[in-house]
Amino acid sequence: MPLLDPDRLFPVDPSSRDLARALFQSVEDLPIISPHGHCDPRWFAENARFPNPAELFVIPDHYVFRMLVSQGVPMEALGVPRVDGGPVETDPRAIWRLFAAHQHLFRATPSAMWLAxxxxxxxxxxxxxxxxxxxxxxxxxxxxLDQPEFRPRALFDRFGVEVLATTEGALDDLKWHRRIRQSGWTGRVVTTYRPDAVVDPDFEGFAANVEELGALTGEDIGTWQGYLAAHRKRRAFFREHGATATDHGHPxxxxxxxxxxxxxALYHKVLKPGVSAEEAELFRAQMLTEMARMxxxxxxxxQIHPGARRNHxxxxxxxxxxxxxxxxxxxxxxxxxxxxxxxxxxxxxxLTVILFTLDETTYGRELAPLAGAYPAxxxxxxxxxxxxxxGIRRFRETVTETAGFYNTAGFNDDTRAFCSIPARHDVARRSDCAYLATLVGTGRLVESEAFEVAHDLTYRLAKEAYRL
Incomplete structure (x- = not known):
């Protein structure tokens, strides 16, 4: 019995299923645009063997290990590193066996389909x-994993990735991105500017991070204008390494x-100990506007990714x-x-500002009306x-009537798990094609338009939104 149903996620109604299948077949092999994610650029710089199955599928993927943790499995038993270097399981086969014995926990979750x-x-x-x-x-x-066809660059090509964006902090030296360029490999891996560590007063070591920002740029971070100038220099440095986007993970x-x-005055306050919660929030708020101006x-x-109560x-x-x-x-x-x-x-x-949410109640009430009005x-x-x-179905149903398709930014996988990239894009393509087939079946879209929209949602919108 195959692990995957070839008609997975398509409508049950036969005529709609046939159209969804045809739509999907028209976009199935389009290149992957992965404009936002957290893969490690070192993989592609060194092109070394992935160490073992546990380090490929379990240890870096919080979607996977959080489910086991929710059932009482300690992170240490899954090999998740400790900040203090304390003991964790180091036998990858033992980690894999523990992961395998808990596969039933993933039933009907997205992770089950990605893994399969x-x-x-x-x-x-x-x-x-x-x-x-x-x-x-x-x-x-x-x-x-010993075979050359399973090295990172070979998989990148096999997956059909046209461009992959990683995410690095403002203080990163981007040496792995430089190594990729110097290697002569033609795969396109670009960085993304993530300044949270130097714009969030609640980030650990914030004041020291700002000092390092000044040292890296040669700007006088003792002044507000010098601090802003330092960001401009770092943004320029990231652009030199292929960046087309910034990312902001604010509360x-x-x-x-x-x-x-x-x-x-606020800037000088947040650099000192004892900053209040309101002052920290106001500074983050000001910096979003400053980043938009830049x-x-x-x-x-x-990109603005708000709404996560992080490190709960x-x-x-x-x-x-x-x-x-x-x-x-x-x-x-x-x-x-x-x-x-x-x-x-x-x-x-x-200007393009891409808004994300973890609060679905805002789709119809706030996000779709905003995107349906503001050009940015x-x-x-x-x-x-x-x-x-x-999740994709609810999103399309809620926002399309107000914002249309063309005020959305296609799909991005936002993953640290490299092998899940084609899986996630497969789910997105199937989900969108199922939705488009329903629109055609209910007379809200003509069939020729559905094929065009399927291509746009799969490829063109992400490429254009992220200026790739």
Whole structure:
């Protein structure tokens, strides 16, 4: 029995299913545009063998290990590193067996489909992964990882990736991106400017990070204008390494547009100990507007990812650090929060601000009406917990009538798990084709338009939105 149903995610109605299948076949082999994600550029710079199946599928993927943790499996048992270098499981086969024995936890989740796609389409597995097949899986995947066809660059080409964006912090030296360029490899891997560590006063080591920003750029970060000039220099450095976008993971979408003297005074406050929660939030708000102004100047696309209550469990954060599956969605306001930024630059025709959300209640009430009015705004695809068939369907149903298709930014996979990239794009393409077939079946779209829109959602919108 195959791991994947060839008609997965298509409508049940036979005529709609036939059209969805035809739409999908028209876009199935289009190149992958992956404009936002967290793959490690070192993979492509060194093109070394992936170490083992556990380090490819389990240890870097918080979608995977958070589900096991929710059932009482310690992160240490899954090999997730500790901040203090404390003991964790180091036997990859033991980690794999534990992962395999808990496969039932993923039933009907997006992870189950992503994993099945990678196991079947990349590694040729035909039997389900479970405790009984764990060693056979491990041995086959591990043996295949020895082959040149399974090195990072070969998989990049096999997956049909036209461009892959990684995400680096403002202080990163981008040496791996330089190594990629110097290698002569033709695969296109670009960086993205993520300045959270030097714009968020609640980020650990914020003041020291700002000092390092000044040292890297030679700007006087003792002044507000010097601090802004330092950001401009770093943005230029990132653009030299292929960046076309910035990314901002703020707790909220709040923006501000303070007079210069007030912004300067606030800047000096947040660099000192004892900054209040309101002062920190106001500074982040001001910096979103400043970053938007810089995007008007230099043409970089701006992504705002608000609404995650990050590092929700203090103990997990202390032991294992950021991005360990304990970022939880919360209610998010956009209409009032974005007003200062939109008053300042929202009508700029050459500015693109891509909005993401973890609060689905805002789709019809706030996000679609905003994107349906402001030239600068585009809606990012369902993100994180809603990067799924049902999440994509709800997104399309809620925003299309108000914002249309062309105020959205296509799809991005936002992943650290390299082998899930084609799987996630496969789900997105199937989900969109199923939705388009329903529109045709109910007389809201003609069939020829559906084929054109399918191509746009799969390829053109992301490429254009991110200026790739």
């Amino acid at each position: 796609h990678a196991f079947s389409e990349v590694f040729g597995m035909t039997e389900p992964l479970n405790a009984d097949t764990a060693d056979a899986y491990y041995d086959q995947i591990d043996a295949m 909220t979408a709040r923006t501000a547009d303070l007079p210069a003297a007030e912004a300067e 995007s008007v100047e230099d043409g970089m696309v701006m 469990h203090a103990g997990v954060f202390a032991r294992h650090g950021r991005d360990k599956g304990f970022d939880i969605p919360g209610p998010t306001d956009y209409v009032a929060a974005l007003s200062p930024l939109l008053d300042a630059v929202g009508m700029e025709p050459d 705004l585009r809606l990012g695809p369902p993100w994180w917990f809603f990067d799924s068939f049902e």
